[in-house]
Amino acid sequence: MTSPLLPQIGVDPPERGDAARNRRLLLDAAALLVAERGVDAVTMDAVACKAGVGKGTVFRRFGSRSGLMHALLDHTERELQQGFMFGPPPLGPGADPIDRLIAFGHARIAIVEVQGEVQRAAENSLEFRFAAPARAVSVHHVVSLLRAAGVQGDHELLACSLLAPLEATLVLHELRDLGMSVERLGNAWEDLIRRVTRC
Amino acid sequence: MTSPLLPQIGVDPPERGDAARNRRLLLDAAALLVAERGVDAVTMDAVACKAGVGKGTVFRRFGSRSGLMHALLDHTERELQQGFMFGPPPLGPGADPIDRLIAFGHARIAIVEVQGEVQRAAENSLEFRFAAPARAVSVHHVVSLLRAAGVQGDHELLACSLLAPLEATLVLHELRDLGMSVERLGNAWEDLIRRVTRC
DNA sequence: CAACTAAACGGACCGCGGTCCACTTATGTT
DNA sequence: AACATAAGTGGACCGCGGTCCGTTTAGTTG
Numbered sequence: 001m002t003s004p005l006l007p008q009i010g011v012d013p014p015e016r017g018d019a020a021r022n023r024r025l026l027l028d029a030a031a032l033l034v035a036e037r038g039v040d041a042v043t044m045d046a047v048a049c050k051a052g053v054g055k056g057t058v059f060r061r062f063g064s065r066s067g068l069m070h071a072l073l074d075h076t077e078r079e080l081q082q083g084f085m086f087g088p089p090p091l092g093p094g095a096d097p098i099d100r101l102i103a104f105g106h107a108r109i110a111i112v113e114v115q116g117e118v119q120r121a122a123e124n125s126l127e128f129r130f131a132a133p134a135r136a137v138s139v140h141h142v143v144s145l146l147r148a149a150g151v152q153g154d155h156e157l158l159a160c161s162l163l164a165p166l167e168a169t170l171v172l173h174e175l176r177d178l179g180m181s182v183e184r185l186g187n188a189w190e191d192l193i194r195r196v197t198r199c
Numbered sequence: 200m201t202s203p204l205l206p207q208i209g210v211d212p213p214e215r216g217d218a219a220r221n222r223r224l225l226l227d228a229a230a231l232l233v234a235e236r237g238v239d240a241v242t243m244d245a246v247a248c249k250a251g252v253g254k255g256t257v258f259r260r261f262g263s264r265s266g267l268m269h270a271l272l273d274h275t276e277r278e279l280q281q282g283f284m285f286g287p288p289p290l291g292p293g294a295d296p297i298d299r300l301i302a303f304g305h306a307r308i309a310i311v312e313v314q315g316e317v318q319r320a321a322e323n324s325l326e327f328r329f330a331a332p333a334r335a336v337s338v339h340h341v342v343s344l345l346r347a348a349g350v351q352g353d354h355e356l357l358a359c360s361l362l363a364p365l366e367a368t369l370v371l372h373e374l375r376d377l378g379m380s381v382e383r384l385g386n387a388w389e390d391l392i393r394r395v396t397r398c
Numbered sequence: 399c400a401a402c403t404a405a406a407c408g409g410a411c412c413g414c415g416g417t418c419c420a421c422t423t424a425t426g427t428t
Numbered sequence: 429a430a431c432a433t434a435a436g437t438g439g440a441c442c443g444c445g446g447t448c449c450g451t452t453t454a455g456t457t458g
Contacts (some may be wrong), residue, residue: 016424016435043414054438056418065415124323130372157387160373161364170363173329180356188356196394215405215454242444253408255448260406264445 023061025051030072039117042068066125069118070132076115077134080107084141097148098197104141105166105189112171113182119168129167138163149197162196165189222260224250229271238316241267265324268317269331275314276333279306283340296347297396303340304365304388311370312381318367328366337362348396361395364388 015023029050033042044065048055062068089095090103112119123129142159151158164170166189174180214222228249232241243264247254261267288294289302311318322328341358350357363369365388373379 018424019436022436044416045414048438055416056438057436059416060436126368126372129368130376153390154383154387157373157379157383158391160369161387161391164363164366164369165360167363169325169328170359173325174356174359177329184353184356188353188360191352192357192360192395195397196391198394198398217454218406221406243446244444247408254446255408256406258446 019061022051022053022057025053026058026061026068027071030068034072034118039069039121042121044068064125064127066122066128069122070128072118073115073122076111080111081134081137083107097145098193101142101145101149101162101193101197102190104145105193106186108166109171109182109185109189112166112168113175116168116172116175120172123167123169135163146197151197158196162192165192218260221250221252221256224252225257225260225267226270229267233271233317238268238320241320243267263324263326265321265327268321269327271317272314272321275310279310280333280336282306296344297392300341300344300348300361300392300396301389303344304392305385307365308370308381308384308388311365311367312374315367315371315374319371322366322368334362345396350396357395361391364391 026047030042030047033046033050042065044055044058047068048058051058058068062071083091084100084104084107086092090099091107092100095103129135139156139159142162143155146155146158171185174185175182225246229241229246232245232249241264243254243257246267247257250257257267261270282290283299283303283306285291289298290306291299294302328334338355338358341361342354345354345357370384373384374381
C-alpha cells in the first residue's frame with residue numbers, strides 16, 4: 001500500500017505510469033464485481049482477470065484481499081475524515097463535542113448500511129482492522145472529542161471501547177441478523193455517548 | 200408401533216460410540232498442537248492426521264475450523280458461565296449488579312490473556328462470533344445485570360455495545376500490539392461500567 | 399446370528415488467498 | 429539512441445479450509 005489515507009506525511013516514491021494505470025483498472029474491476037455479483041464474487045483471480053492483468057499484480061498493488069477492500073473504501077473514508085475535520089457541524093468543528101461524537105457514530109452507522117459487506121471483508125485482516133491509518137485517525141478524533149467534552153480518565157482506551165460497537169461486522173449483524181433498524185442503533189449510540197460523557 | 204414412548208423432545212439423539220471416541224481424539228490432538236506448536240499449526244489436516252482419522256471426520260464433528268476452536272474453548276466458557284450464574288460474589292449472585300458487571304469484564308479479560316489466540320481463531324467465523332449459544336448467554340447476563348442496576352434504555356443493544364470491547368481480537372490487540380497491561384484494561388472496563396450505570 | 403439402516407468415515411477433489419521468481423518495461427542518464 | 433536499473437508483471441505453484449460421495453461400521457430388530 002503506497003497510498004496512506006489522509007495524512008500525506010512522508011514522501012513515498014511516485015508510482016510508475018503502468019502501475020498507476022493498473023491500480024485504476026483493478027479498482028474499477030473490483031467495484032464492478034461488487035456491484036454486479038456481490039462482494040463474495042470479488043476473488044483475486046476474478047479481479048485480475050476482469051482487469052486483464054496477472055494475479056501477482058493484484059497482490060503487488062494491494063497486498064491482500066483485505067487491502068483491496070480497504071482501497072475500495074478509501075474514498076468514503078476520506079470523505080468522512082474530511083467531514084469531521086473540516087466539514088460543517090454537528091460532525092465538523094464548531095458544535096458541542098458531545099454532539100460531534102454522536103454525529104460521528106451516526107455517520108459510521110450510515111456508512112455500514114451502504115458499504116457494510118465490503119467493510120466486513122476488509123476487517124478480516126488484523127492489519128486493516130486495527131493498524132490501518134484510518135483507524136488511528138478515528139481513535140485520535142474520538143480522544144480529542146472526549147477531552148474537549150471534559151471527560152476524565154483513560155481516553156485512549158475509552159475511545160477504543162467506544163469504537164468497538166461501531167465495527168462493521170457487529171453493526172451488520174445487528175442490522176441484518178437481529179433485524180434492528182438504523183434508527184435504533186443510532187439512538188443506542190447516542191444514549192451510550194450521553195452516559196459515558198455525563199457528569 | 201415400535202416408536203419409543205416419550206420421544207424426548209429437545210434432546211438430540213446421542214452420539215455413536217466411535218463418534219464420541221473420535222471427538223475426544225480430535226480435541227486432544229488439537230489441544231496438543233496448540234500447546235506445542237501454537238494455534239497456527241492447528242490445521243484441519245494436521246489435527247486429523249495426529250488423531251489418526253480422516254479429514255472429513257474433523258469437519259463432520261466440528262463443522263469448521265472455527266467450530267473446532269470453539270469446542271476447544273468450551274470448557275473454559277462453561278466454567279465462566281457457572282461462575283457468574285452460580286458461583287460466589289462478586290462474579291456470582293449476591294453482589295451488587297454493578298460489581299458483578301465489573302467482575303464479569305475482568306474475568307473475560309483474564310481469559311483472553313490465557314486463551315486469546317484460540318479465541319481469536321474462533322471469532323473468525325460469524326457463526327461463532329455472534330450466533331453462538333455462549334454469546335447469547337453472555338448478552339442475557341449483561342442485560343439482566345443492567346436491569347438489576349436500574350439502568351434505563353435499550354438494554355439489548357447496550358449489552359452488545361458493552362460486550363464489543365471485550366472481544367478477544369480487540370483485547371489481544373490492546374495487550375500485544377499496543378502493549379497495554381491487563382490492569383489498565385481492567386480499570387478502563389470498570390470506568391466504562393461505572394459511567395454507563397451512573398445516574 | 400443374520401439382516402438391516404442410519405450414522406460415521408476417509409480421502410480425493412475444489413477454489414481461494416498468497417508466494418515466488420524469471421521475465422518485461424518504464425523512466426532517467428549520458 | 430543506447431543504456432542501466434529499479435519497478436512492474438504474470439502465472440505456475442503451494443497450503444489450507446471446505447465439500448462430496450462411495451465405503452465401512454455401530455447399534456438394533458427379529
